[in-house]
Amino acid sequence: QKEVEQDPGPLSVPEGAIVSLNCTYSNSAFQYFMWYRQYSRKGPELLMYTYSSGNKEDGRFTAQVDKSSKYISLFIRDSQPSDSATYLCAIASTDSWGKFQFGAGTQVVVTP
Amino acid sequence: GAVVSQHPSRVICKSGTSVKIECRSLDFQATTMFWYRQFPKQSLMLMATSNEGSKATYEQGVEKDKFLINHASLTLSTLTVTSAHPEDSSFYICSARLAGVSYNEQFFGPGTRLTVL
Numbered sequence A: 001q002k003e004v005e006q007d008p009g010p011l012s013v014p015e016g017a018i019v020s021l022n023c024t025y026s027n028s029a030f031q032y033f034m035w036y037r038q039y040s041r042k043g044p045e046l047l048m049y050t051y052s053s054g055n056k057e058d059g060r061f062t063a064q065v066d067k068s069s070k071y072i073s074l075f076i077r078d079s080q081p082s083d084s085a086t087y088l089c090a091i092a093s094t095d096s097w098g099k100f101q102f103g104a105g106t107q108v109v110v111t112p
Numbered sequence B: 001g002a003v004v005s006q007h008p009s010r011v012i013c014k015s016g017t018s019v020k021i022e023c024r025s026l027d028f029q030a031t032t033m034f035w036y037r038q039f040p041k042q043s044l045m046l047m048a049t050s051n052e053g054s055k056a057t058y059e060q061g062v063e064k065d066k067f068l069i070n071h072a073s074l075t076l077s078t079l080t081v082t083s084a085h086p087e088d089s090s091f092y093i094c095s096a097r098l099a100g101v102s103y104n105e106q107f108f109g110p111g112t113r114l115t116v117l
Helices: none
Strands: A004-006 A011-014 A019-025 A030-038 A045-050 A054-058 A061-066 A071-076 A085-093 A106-111 B004-007 B010-013 B019-025 B030-038 B045-051 B067-073 B076-081 B090-098 B106-108 B112-116
Touching: A004 A085, A011 A019, A019 A085, A019 A106, A030 A061, A045 A054, A045 A061, A045 B106, A071 A085, B004 B090, B010 B019, B019 B030, B019 B090, B019 B112, B030 B067, B030 B076, B045 B067, B076 B090
Parallel strands: A011 A106, B010 B112
Antiparallel strands: A004 A019, A019 A071, A030 A045, A030 A085, A054 A061, A061 A071, A085 A106, B004 B019, B019 B076, B030 B045, B030 B090, B067 B076, B090 B106, B090 B112
């Protein structure tokens, strides 16, 4: 079993819709949760970072963490065609400081 | 701030040759840099952790004699793929962690696409 599970998609939504992405993880030692966006043939860029259960909002992006269920989510409101990319969740623990476990990445396509 | 560059961005080489990829933190010091490999439509797989002034730590299954890592300064780490073969063709991405911070954040380079013929 992979430590981090993420549906690879593709997920296709119309412009303006809410994009809902999620990951599940198996190790309760994970305490740091990140979401990265990766455009084709580019390196990942950090979107959201959190280390506690609950919601964290940044503009059109909301990250949600439920440690009891080992489930994390990313919501993108008012999606734009420029949001079309692959979104990767990344999780880390203090035991393996700096070593991230990445999800497979979900490809998102926002159609005009 | 927190920009990481990689050079080259793309390289094509013949089987059996060695290829060096550079990873630089441009505006910050990085005591730790990470090297990842990403195959098409797959996620990033950590290859090794590189600490300035010490030997790299390799993940299970990654051959340290094939993937040579040198982290000679706080702003530069290099990955050398020795005797490259077509199966080494992949997207290699480095990341750097800010020195002296307590939070767990990595800044990624733009990646290097290696094609071995």
